Amino acid sequence: MVADEKIMDLFPGRPRVLALGEPTHGADLLLEARNDLFRQLVEQEGYRTIAMESDCLLGLIVDDYVTSGTGTLDKVMARGFSHEWGAFGGNRELVRWMRAHNDGRPAAEQVRFAGIDGPLEITGAASPRPAITALHGYLAARLDPDLLPCTAETLDRLIGDDDRWPNEAAMMDPSRSIGRTPEAGELRLLADDLMALLDAQAPQLADERASLYARTAVGLLRYHYWMADTSPGRLPRLLGQRSLMIAANLLAVAERGPVLVNAHNSHLQRNRSSIRLGGLPYEWWSAGAIAHGRLGPEYAFVSSALGTWREHGVDAPPPDTIEGLLYALPEERYLVDPGKLGAAPRTARVSPWFGYAPLDPEHLADAILFVRDATR
Structure with missing residues (x-):
């Protein structure tokens, strides 16, 4: 289980949207930590929708399966996710659990699934x-x-x-x-x-x-x-349009009740996102910033971070970074209130692998879910 803080103690009330970001996609233990946290919040806090950074139309296939058993788990994982997310074991386990949780329950008590991304990728x-x-x-x-x-x-x-x-x-x-x-x-x-x-x-x-x-x-x-x-505004407009579609889908799902959502930190953070394409830097407002603008304190953001993912060259973080501070602690997982870190380091970690985005010490979330190592 997640150690240290109890997540609901970090907020004045139950957020309508509790957004759990991730710094990369497909890390086994990060997905396992997400699943543990989401199960806890569904069972104990009454969350009834789990949303993910996946094609919103394909997500209807997953929703039909978890609510009514339409199809088979294998077919749903193959056809119900974009970006090849269906191949990740942690996502398969989450869908399997949602179907088992819903079996025999009335519709009002079932947990729903939603994709919030558009049918697109940056390419x-x-x-x-x-x-x-x-x-x-x-x-x-x-x-x-x-x-x-x-x-x-x-x-x-x-x-x-x-x-x-x-x-x-x-x-x-x-x-x-x-x-x-x-x-x-x-x-x-x-x-x-x-x-x-x-x-x-x-x-x-x-x-x-x-x-x-x-x-x-x-x-x-x-x-x-x-x-x-x-x-010259072409790429920022495209990046912003994707964020707008994600935010619109998330806000629509939130109209049915409290939502748990998992996507990349860059989509869910409250500040501007950035990327380099063709050697040039671009910035745009994230979907989280747009949703937060509508929901205010009913939008809560928890960012995730890893200590290591050695098969991708992400080794132990420098001690003068926030990841380094958390990596020095003995447990495998922590849910951390950034406000209790004291004089936390303000040096930004630099990842040797483009697929892992370190924490930005200047823009910390409401909480940090830290996993020491990506794989066992």
């Missing part, structure tokens, strides 16, 4: 077809056809070949993107009209999944539009 974005056609189909089945701005056939013609959309070469070469073609422009307007129609019919058509389809269709087409941009 490219998916076709808008699944989102916009699902939204159109939902509305077409419930409304007079005269209210719809287009037919399904029009959408199909404008989308064209799905393989045209996720072109990774477009990340560094805007001319390879189709996001500003006449067809993409018309699709963007139609997605906006379909979302507006859903909102206008909310008194009779309020539906969580339809709203997700609408947000995703509009967000994806906006992402593709900026993928084709040639101005």
Whole structure:
């Protein structure tokens, strides 16, 4: 179990969103610590949604499985996650536990799953077809056809070949993107009209999944539009658009009740995020900063950190860093209140591996979950 502090003692009340960041993806003992903490908070504190940095549409597959047993665990792990997260043993164990926890419980007591990322990665974005056609189909089945701005056939013609959309070469070469073609422009307007129609019919058509389809269709087409941009603000706009989609999905899920969310620290932190691409630095507001702006003290952020991950060259941290201070303690895990660290070191650790992001001593979270070693 997590040692030292009790997590709920760190907050004035139960946060509506308790965000657990991670400094890297796939570290076995970090995922094990997350699972222990999330199980505790579901069983003892009444959290009823677990969200992850994974494709929001694919996440519906996982949610169907954990709530109703639709599919098999193997198929859900293969088809229900993006970024290859389904291959991580800790994620498989979390989904297995959620299904076991829900078995036989009434819907109001079940724990739900949600993906909060868009169907995209920094290197490219998916076709808008699944989102916009699902939204159109939902509305077409419930409304007079005269209210719809287009037919399904029009959408199909404008989308064209799905393989045209996720072109990774477009990340560094805007001319390879189709996001500003006449067809993409018309699709963007139609997605906006379909979302507006859903909102206008909310008194009779309020539906969580339809709203997700609408947000995703509009967000994806906006992402593709900026993928084709040639101005200096192109990459910050893309990075910011992804954060906006993550924040919007997280806030929507939080409307159903208290949420536990796990994603990279850079997505969930309250301060600006940064990255170097093509040798140039870029900054943008993180999804956590956007969500915190809406939720205020109902948003709590716990950052994770590792002592070592030796197979990636991440050896024992220098003693004059926060990780070094925690690494000197005898236990394998700690949940730490940064306010009790006293004169904590302010030297930033430097990772020799790009895949591990150390703590920023100038921007500490509400708590730190520290795991001494990534693997046993």
